[in-house]
Amino acid sequence: MIDHSQEDTASFISLLEKRWLANHFVCVGLDPEYARLPAVLKEGHSIEEAFYIFGREIIAATHELVCAYKPNSAFYEAQGDAGMRALARIIAYCKKHYPTIPVILDAKRADIGNTNQGYVSAAFEHLQADAITVHPYLGREALAPFLQRRDKGIIVLVKTSNPGSGELQDLPVGPAGEPLYLVVARNVAQKWNSNGNCALVVGATYPSDIARVRAVVDDLPLLIPGIGAQGGDLAATVRAARNSRGSGMIINSSRGIIYASNGADFAEAAGKATAQLRSDIIFHRDK
Amino acid sequence: MIDHSQEDTASFISLLEKRWLANHFVCVGLDPEYARLPAVLKEGHSIEEAFYIFGREIIAATHELVCAYKPNSAFYEAQGDAGMRALARIIAYCKKHYPTIPVILDAKRADIGNTNQGYVSAAFEHLQADAITVHPYLGREALAPFLQRRDKGIIVLVKTSNPGSGELQDLPVGPAGEPLYLVVARNVAQKWNSNGNCALVVGATYPSDIARVRAVVDDLPLLIPGIGAQGGDLAATVRAARNSRGSGMIINSSRGIIYASNGADFAEAAGKATAQLRSDIIFHRDK
Numbered sequence: 073m074i075d076h077s078q079e080d081t082a083s084f085i086s087l088l089e090k091r092w093l094a095n096h097f098v099c100v101g102l103d104p105e106y107a108r109l110p111a112v113l114k115e116g117h118s119i120e121e122a123f124y125i126f127g128r129e130i131i132a133a134t135h136e137l138v139c140a141y142k143p144n145s146a147f148y149e150a151q152g153d154a155g156m157r158a159l160a161r162i163i164a165y166c167k168k169h170y171p172t173i174p175v176i177l178d179a180k181r182a183d184i185g186n187t188n189q190g191y192v193s194a195a196f197e198h199l200q201a202d203a204i205t206v207h208p209y210l211g212r213e214a215l216a217p218f219l220q221r222r223d224k225g226i227i228v229l230v231k232t233s234n235p236g237s238g239e240l241q242d243l244p245v246g247p248a249g250e251p252l253y254l255v256v257a258r259n260v261a262q263k264w265n266s267n268g269n270c271a272l273v274v275g276a277t278y279p280s281d282i283a284r285v286r287a288v289v290d291d292l293p294l295l296i297p298g299i300g301a302q303g304g305d306l307a308a309t310v311r312a313a314r315n316s317r318g319s320g321m322i323i324n325s326s327r328g329i330i331y332a333s334n335g336a337d338f339a340e341a342a343g344k345a346t347a348q349l350r351s352d353i354i355f356h357r358d359k
Numbered sequence: 360m361i362d363h364s365q366e367d368t369a370s371f372i373s374l375l376e377k378r379w380l381a382n383h384f385v386c387v388g389l390d391p392e393y394a395r396l397p398a399v400l401k402e403g404h405s406i407e408e409a410f411y412i413f414g415r416e417i418i419a420a421t422h423e424l425v426c427a428y429k430p431n432s433a434f435y436e437a438q439g440d441a442g443m444r445a446l447a448r449i450i451a452y453c454k455k456h457y458p459t460i461p462v463i464l465d466a467k468r469a470d471i472g473n474t475n476q477g478y479v480s481a482a483f484e485h486l487q488a489d490a491i492t493v494h495p496y497l498g499r500e501a502l503a504p505f506l507q508r509r510d511k512g513i514i515v516l517v518k519t520s521n522p523g524s525g526e527l528q529d530l531p532v533g534p535a536g537e538p539l540y541l542v543v544a545r546n547v548a549q550k551w552n553s554n555g556n557c558a559l560v561v562g563a564t565y566p567s568d569i570a571r572v573r574a575v576v577d578d579l580p581l582l583i584p585g586i587g588a589q590g591g592d593l594a595a596t597v598r599a600a601r602n603s604r605g606s607g608m609i610i611n612s613s614r615g616i617i618y619a620s621n622g623a624d625f626a627e628a629a630g631k632a633t634a635q636l637r638s639d640i641i642f643h644r645d646k
Contacts, residue, residue, distance in 0.1 A: 146475065148473070150485075153444065185521060191433045198437075208496065208527060213522055213526070214521045237497055239494060240497075
């Protein structure tokens with residue numbers, strides 16, 4: 073086995089920092105649903121090929137405008153082997169042609185320690201992703217196989233964008249009655265991040281919670297879903313999420329970009345939507 | 360799309376209840392690591408074939424002694440496409456030859472609602488599993504695509520078997536300072552289980568926590584990992600886990616069964632280890 077632990081030169085965090093320096097904060101969520109793909113891609117193509125071309129063309133049309141790509145594994149797993157082959161090919165295409173753009177595998181994994189090694193191999197060796205999203209529920213000890221990979225980004229769910237995320241994440245914990253998500257955020261920032269490779273997921277649908285998280289995690293990167301189709305407020309999100317350097321944000325949009333058009337111009341439309349979101353983020357960031 | 364919601368005749372819970380009536384409480388964890396497979400399986404076989412034969416032979420040698428099989432997805436995903444093909448073939452073999460034994464996909468999934476539909480398709484349509492394990496962190500609302508499948512088992516992580524599970528799961532919640540895992544257990548039993556398809560994961564490494572969970576969830580099925588290699592105490596676990604009918608337990612063993620021998624007699628040894636565990640469970644259950 074190769075020891076990847078010292079490969080700091082192109083670590084997730086270092087790639088991300090360089091993209092931020094060029095004012096790139098948009099992350100494009102590559103989440104294809106077969107029923108919603110442009111007809112032009114479905115004609116004469118297998119599912120694998122249609123997914124691959126869709127991802128490839130959107131990357132080609134947006135690569136000068138983004139800080140990261142984030143394929144969500146569920147959309148590919150839904151199609152069985154064909155979907156997983158498309159996912160591997162999309163990531164390989166991105167790594168080959170745009171090696172400075174990190175790819176986040178949004179897989180929301182987490183098992184006990186011994187077992188996580190399998191997910192580490194799947195995400196980082198087989199699929200060649202630069203980062204992965206993980207559930208916090210099993211604690212730092214279980215996530216050690218992820219956290220040990222200092223070259224990779226380990227992005228922990230803290231406050232998710234869904235309407236019912238408060239059921240557990242807002243529960244009052246301890247004598248101070250702090251919401252659970254804030255305890256998770258602080259644990260990650262203060263205890264889990266000894267390799268400097270952690271980031272946090274906080275949803276754009278809860279900007280005041282983003283502000284509370286930012287206040288306890290210093291300049292840690294925040295991955296923020298929920299803009300666009302889910303209704304998150306961009307201005308409030310950016311104001312709450314920016315760190316002390318006006319940076320530290322990975323702002324994801326999926327449906328608003330990848331389905332900007334369902335015609336033959338889908339990639340061009342995705343490029344325009346990405347450019348618009350990029351400008352809007354910079355505008356709010358600088359205000 | 361076929362509406363699976365009314366297929367109650369062979370639901371996960373009904374299959375499980377029939378196995379319990381025959382005093383079957385052992386769940387065999389089908390978690391192959393290539394390095395640990397018997398040499399006889401690796402010679403002249405691809406990884407896919409070696410995994411498939413390993414799973415098939417263990418199922419054939421244990422099927423009269425178990426309540427369920429539980430392949431953990433991480434071990435198959437670690438091998439890329441070959442592993443996933445083996446997983447699909449192992450489940451298909453089990454469903455074809457032993458259709459009365461439920462298969463639990465231990466995948467520990469959970470995303471927001473829209474996205475979970477992909478995992479539902481992957482687990483229940485593509486892989487044909489009868490049940491899946493899920494993380495609770497995103498709440499009931501997010502898990503609706505899973506919970507709506509009344510024919511399938513939705514097995515929620517409550518108190519996991521790993522040494523560090525207490526970091527979040529034992530946090531004191533609310534004015535009563537109840538541990539988080541107990542709040543999750545009660546929410547599942549009282550709010551998430553409206554289709555009668557929920558079960559809970561509680562680790563054998565924490566028998567007193569199993570007892571606290573059993574006290575608040577009535578007769579809900581408990582999936583219990585941690586026996587064997589992880590060091591869980593079987594007698595204490597069974598006493599704490601049995602429900603009012605002396606049943607309700609899915610007691611998992613992986614390494615203790617599948618690696619009982621690494622010679623050509625691996626399947627026979629797995630059968631003996633399963634038979635021994637089955638007797639031990641019944642002994643402690645009846646004491």
